[in-house]
Amino acid sequence: MSTPLVRLRLDEATAKRVADVLEDAFPFGEASVSAFETAKDEWAVEVYGGPDATAEELAAALREALGPESAGLRIEADAIEEADWVAKSLEGLAPVPAGRFVVYGSHDRDKIPADAIGIEIEAALAFGTGHHGTTRGCLLALDELLTERRFERVLDLGAGTAVLAIAVALAQRGPVLATDIDEMSVQIAAENAEANGAGAFVEAVHATGFDHPVFAERGPFDLIVANILAGPLVELAPDVKRHLAEDGRVVLSGLMTHEEERVLDAYRAQGLNLVVARQLEGWSTLVLAA
Numbered sequence: 001m002s003t004p005l006v007r008l009r010l011d012e013a014t015a016k017r018v019a020d021v022l023e024d025a026f027p028f029g030e031a032s033v034s035a036f037e038t039a040k041d042e043w044a045v046e047v048y049g050g051p052d053a054t055a056e057e058l059a060a061a062l063r064e065a066l067g068p069e070s071a072g073l074r075i076e077a078d079a080i081e082e083a084d085w086v087a088k089s090l091e092g093l094a095p096v097p098a099g100r101f102v103v104y105g106s107h108d109r110d111k112i113p114a115d116a117i118g119i120e121i122e123a124a125l126a127f128g129t130g131h132h133g134t135t136r137g138c139l140l141a142l143d144e145l146l147t148e149r150r151f152e153r154v155l156d157l158g159a160g161t162a163v164l165a166i167a168v169a170l171a172q173r174g175p176v177l178a179t180d181i182d183e184m185s186v187q188i189a190a191e192n193a194e195a196n197g198a199g200a201f202v203e204a205v206h207a208t209g210f211d212h213p214v215f216a217e218r219g220p221f222d223l224i225v226a227n228i229l230a231g232p233l234v235e236l237a238p239d240v241k242r243h244l245a246e247d248g249r250v251v252l253s254g255l256m257t258h259e260e261e262r263v264l265d266a267y268r269a270q271g272l273n274l275v276v277a278r279q280l281e282g283w284s285t286l287v288l289a290a
């Protein structure tokens with residue numbers, strides 16, 4: 001399977017303006033748009049489409065959305081094979097610091113400060129290398145929450161590489177349940193936990209829904225972190241609330257900034273309220289409290 005990607009390289013002001021236009025033009029589910037700095041004074045806007053469109057069709061839709069402005073822009077269309085996805089995002093990227101955590105590839109092992117909590121993640125078929133704004137947003141939120149208190153029962157829902165589960169496990173030296181609907185991610189999560197010395201703390205489980213008995217067995221959770229997408233996060237709101245302990249905290253990411261209100265409404269309806277929101281590269285991370 002492949003994902004169509006269209007990339008534009010721009011200056012900062014144009015990138016932000018173009019990203020706004022494209023976010024309005026491509027409603028959630030059709031594509032996801034992000035604008036970010038690639039190097040000093042160089043910006044990119046990336047648009048990832050769903051698997052049903054080709055990169056050329058996505059590029060044509062993008063030109064139409066931008067109108068005459070598209071004429072002067074360099075537009076690259078590409079299709080990312082699933083197997084290349086994480087490897088591509090790791091290419092040439094440096095270790096990612098986020099609060100006390102640093103996520104890095106093995107080639108940078110000797111560059112990690114002694115006082116940091118290093119999380120070594122290799123390119124694989126699971127999402128979560130730390131380079132994405134959503135993962136980084138979650139790590140920053142977790143860093144702050146774990147400074148305030150200890151969370152005994154922790155759930156990483158949609159664990160991917162288990163980068164977040166490993167971060168919590170290493171910071172607290174305590175258990176974390178890491179689940180994913182994708183079987184291969186679960187296997188990679190378990191391997192990563194082991195490789196990072198968190199194998200005894202991280203329990204990686206393949207669970208396609210909250211009807212899996214492990215949630216009732218390990219919960220209710222004092223902390224639930226879910227970096228998924230706005231649509232599933234909205235649908236999961238009642239389940240998340242049901243498995244959250246009294247005075248629990250929830251960290252949500254994977255939503256674009258313009259989707260914040262929609263997601264918040266779903267969680268407010270469950271009695272969960274916003275504590276803090278952080279925006280990185282067009283993505284939002286929300287911390288909610290019961």
Ligand SMILES: C[S@@+](CC[C@H](N)C(=O)[O-])C[C@H]1O[C@@H](n2cnc3c(N)ncnc32)[C@H](O)[C@@H]1O
Pocket residue numbers: 126127128129130134135138157158159160161162163164179180181182185207208227228232254
């Ligand atoms: C964006 S990745 C996040 C990975 C990692 N937690 C991070 O922050 O980098 C989302 C992950 O959630 C999984 N996922 C998607 N929908 C899910 C659901 N309803 N329940 C559990 N996992 C889900 C995907 O398979 C994928 O591995």
